[in-house]
Amino acid sequence: MTIDRARELLSIQTSLGGGYNRNSAMLILAEIQTEHGQGAVDQLIRELELERHFAIKAGEKIII
Numbered sequence: 001m002t003i004d005r006a007r008e009l010l011s012i013q014t015s016l017g018g019g020y021n022r023n024s025a026m027l028i029l030a031e032i033q034t035e036h037g038q039g040a041v042d043q044l045i046r047e048l049e050l051e052r053h054f055a056i057k058a059g060e061k062i063i064i
Helices: 003-016 019-036 038-047 050-054
Strands: none
Touching (some): 003 019, 003 038, 003 050, 019 038, 019 050, 038 050
């Protein structure tokens, strides 16, 4: 998955909110972590304010 596609999908998840959307966001971040590394994950978390929306913090290892 490209980072742009992940950004698009994560934007949808944040607009919907809720627990199931948090799980979806974690799955997207896990894929980005595997393909692009922790730096890309942290960038998306900060850029899309995922800590505010889903309590996902930069530097946090995504384990699914």
